[in-house]
Amino acid sequence: MFSKILVANRGEIAVRVMRTAREMGIATVAVCSDADRDALHALTADETVFLGDSDPASSYLNIDKIIDAALKTGAQAIHPGYGFLAENPTFADRVVDAGLVFIGPPGDVMAKLGDKTTARTIMSDSHVPIIPGMTASEADPAKLASIAKEMGYPVLVKAAAGGGGKGMRIVSSPDSLAEAAATCGREALSAFGDGSIYLEKYLERPRHVEFQILADTRGNVVHLFERECSIQRRHQKIIEETPSPALNPELRAAMGEAAVAAARAAGYVNAGTVEFLLDQTGRFYFLEVNTRLQVEHPVTELTTGMDLVRRQLEIAAGLPLPFTQEQAQPRGHAIECRIYAEDPELDFMPAPGRILFARAAEGPGVRFDHGIYSGCTVPMHYDPILGKLIVWAEDRPSACARMMRALKESVILGVRTPIEFLLDILESKAFRSGDIHTWFIDEHFPGWKPDPSDDGIASLGYVFYDMVGPRPELVAAGGETDPEGSSPWRTLGAWDLAR
Ligand code: MV4
Numbered sequence: 001m002f003s004k005i006l007v008a009n010r011g012e013i014a015v016r017v018m019r020t021a022r023e024m025g026i027a028t029v030a031v032c033s034d035a036d037r038d039a040l041h042a043l044t045a046d047e048t049v050f051l052g053d054s055d056p057a058s059s060y061l062n063i064d065k066i067i068d069a070a071l072k073t074g075a076q077a078i079h080p081g082y083g084f085l086a087e088n089p090t091f092a093d094r095v096v097d098a099g100l101v102f103i104g105p106p107g108d109v110m111a112k113l114g115d116k117t118t119a120r121t122i123m124s125d126s127h128v129p130i131i132p133g134m135t136a137s138e139a140d141p142a143k144l145a146s147i148a149k150e151m152g153y154p155v156l157v158k159a160a161a162g163g164g165g166k167g168m169r170i171v172s173s174p175d176s177l178a179e180a181a182a183t184c185g186r187e188a189l190s191a192f193g194d195g196s197i198y199l200e201k202y203l204e205r206p207r208h209v210e211f212q213i214l215a216d217t218r219g220n221v222v223h224l225f226e227r228e229c230s231i232q233r234r235h236q237k238i239i240e241e242t243p244s245p246a247l248n249p250e251l252r253a254a255m256g257e258a259a260v261a262a263a264r265a266a267g268y269v270n271a272g273t274v275e276f277l278l279d280q281t282g283r284f285y286f287l288e289v290n291t292r293l294q295v296e297h298p299v300t301e302l303t304t305g306m307d308l309v310r311r312q313l314e315i316a317a318g319l320p321l322p323f324t325q326e327q328a329q330p331r332g333h334a335i336e337c338r339i340y341a342e343d344p345e346l347d348f349m350p351a352p353g354r355i356l357f358a359r360a361a362e363g364p365g366v367r368f369d370h371g372i373y374s375g376c377t378v379p380m381h382y383d384p385i386l387g388k389l390i391v392w393a394e395d396r397p398s399a400c401a402r403m404m405r406a407l408k409e410s411v412i413l414g415v416r417t418p419i420e421f422l423l424d425i426l427e428s429k430a431f432r433s434g435d436i437h438t439w440f441i442d443e444h445f446p447g448w449k450p451d452p453s454d455d456g457i458a459s460l461g462y463v464f465y466d467m468v469g470p471r472p473e474l475v476a477a478g479g480e481t482d483p484e485g486s487s488p489w490r491t492l493g494a495w496d497l498a499r
Contacts, residue, residue: 001317002026002077005103006070007045009081010060011371012387013295014041017079020309029073031066033059035379040371047073054381060084063091067098077101077316079309083383086292087114103316105270105291113266113289117160117198123286126265128258131277131285133200139185141178144199148177151201157181159188160196163288165235167191170202205437206277208232209244209284211259212300212308215268216315222325223256223274224304227296230436231425233348238418238441239425240296241335242303245396245434246278255284260325262286271297271312295388298369299334302392333399334392337407337422339370341384341415344450348418352378355386356414361406365392365399368410378415386412396434400426420450 004027007014018028018041030045035054042048049069052058059065061084070078078095080086080103092107104110113119121135132151137160138144148155148171157180159167167188169180181197189195212224228244229237247255259274266289273294275287297308306328314322343351354377360368370387378384389406393399404426407419425431430444441448 001319002075002101002313004029004046004073004075005077005079005313006031006049006066006073006075007041007079007081008060008066009079009084009086010036010039010041010382011385012369013081013293013371015044015371016369017081017309018044020307020313023307024310024313026313029069029075031060031069033381035377035381038376039379040373040376049073054379056084056381060382063088063094067094067100070095070100071098075100077103077313079103079312080292082292082295087290089114101316103270103312105268105272109267109269110291113268113291114163115160116158116162116288117196119266119288120286122265123262126261128262128265128286129284131200131203131287134198137196137198139181139195139197141181144181145174145177148174148199151199154202154204156200156202157184157197158200159184159192159194160198161188161192161194203277203279203285205439206279207244207246207437208275208287209246209255209278210273210275210290210294211256212297213259213263213268213272213274214308214311214315214321215263215270215272216321217269217318218320220321221260221263221268222321222323222328223259224300224306224308224328225330226252226255227273227299228436229296230438231431231440232438233441237296237338239335239337239422239431240299241333241396241399242299243330243333245436251282251284258284258286262289270315271308295338295385296336298367298388298390299336302334302367302390303330303332304328305331332392332394333396334390335399335403336388336390337403337426338388339386339410339412339417339419339422341378341386342418343416344418344421344448345416350380350384351416352380352384353415354378355412357411358413359409359411361389361409363406363409365402366406367391372412386415386417397432400432421445421448424448 006029007017021028028045030042030048031051032042033051033054036042051065085091089107089111092102095102117137120130124130154172157169169184171177171180185195185197208229209226211226215221226244227240227242229240231239262274271293273290276284277287278284341351342348355372357374358372367390372386391399391402391406393402407423
């Protein structure tokens, strides 16, 4: 096993990776930018290397500086986290060329799966069901028109180099196809440096169900079941859970087998995710492979009892998977809520700033993976994720109740967060029914705004206690109490602080 690794990332995921390294007796090297000198990940590591200016190109996206930092500190391997360089095949190759280990799949596998038409061809050849459509890109409008006609409208124009919802266009009639294809191609060229596009049949209201896979260097491939990720807005996931309310044991087995076949077909190594769309009739289709540890990996950890970062490190060190598919048995239900610095009143725009006070939810079945502390600054230069609240319980209703309790216990003052929105979703009949799909938020919560009369989240009592001691009516038990109650918001003006 490695004795020292570098974590080429920041925030909650860098902290998450370092925690497992520490448990395994592996020393950690953090990297940080100017804006992150006092960030939690930089303070958590055994050593921290300063990369440079705050802009990503000078810091977390700078391959030369990161490899240099690993070599100088004597780290033997690099964990890329998610985002930044995590799915960059050039980075994976450069790490290996420098004599280091990349904790993730080989660069050539990443490159193949990153090209959506190549990935579709690989899956189709291995009998993994793909969404009806093309397996090669095409620029000729006449050819596209004839393919679309045969497929039937609506069709979706997708960028071959896209993914995660970037560079897609729905086309519902032949009149708008040529223009949509041209626009999509131009956008893809400027966003990815590759303007190739192709067509797929457009599926209405699908579910997004993904499977966690693990593959070692000895040819063992297993899946660790699914995550339901349909609750999203503008391709940003909000709530993830496992198991998916949409799967029965037969469908789960069939999709799991397809996920393992997909990983084998691609020659996959390390942890990855095979994404599927599931239609209302129970048919599932390969969407893409995410060649990284995902934001939502903790729900899988809680139901399988497995540390996925530990598995990644073992695989990268050449060790075999320590369990078989049959030995992997999920238990109970896990839900994750993402907590960003974002303003629900400004259409969930990023709202970075200084965190004045933070208090994590605790208690049975609760986990908070985060990269913050009271007094830290959330920089404007990066994704404003603060952390993820994850709960485990025996079944879905108990997990929902536990998540609501944990959200109410969570206190983050100084930046706006979507906690109230998350509570409203979790409380809704629609979410509780389990009938969730990719249009859930648009359908059930269009234009959601915080309730202006809601001045007192119960959790604020904690802040009140921390700052000024026990509530007055407890001190004055049996005596006079404030007739207006004891809203901590009113007492402390915390609502104004939060704005
Ligand atoms: C689709 C689709 C419907 N039909 N492809 C969005 C993310 C990207 N990975 C692929 N996405 C979609 N592809 C076909 N042929 C609908 C989506 C989609 C979606 C997928 C997953 C999660 C949320 C989504 C929200 C809107 C659309």
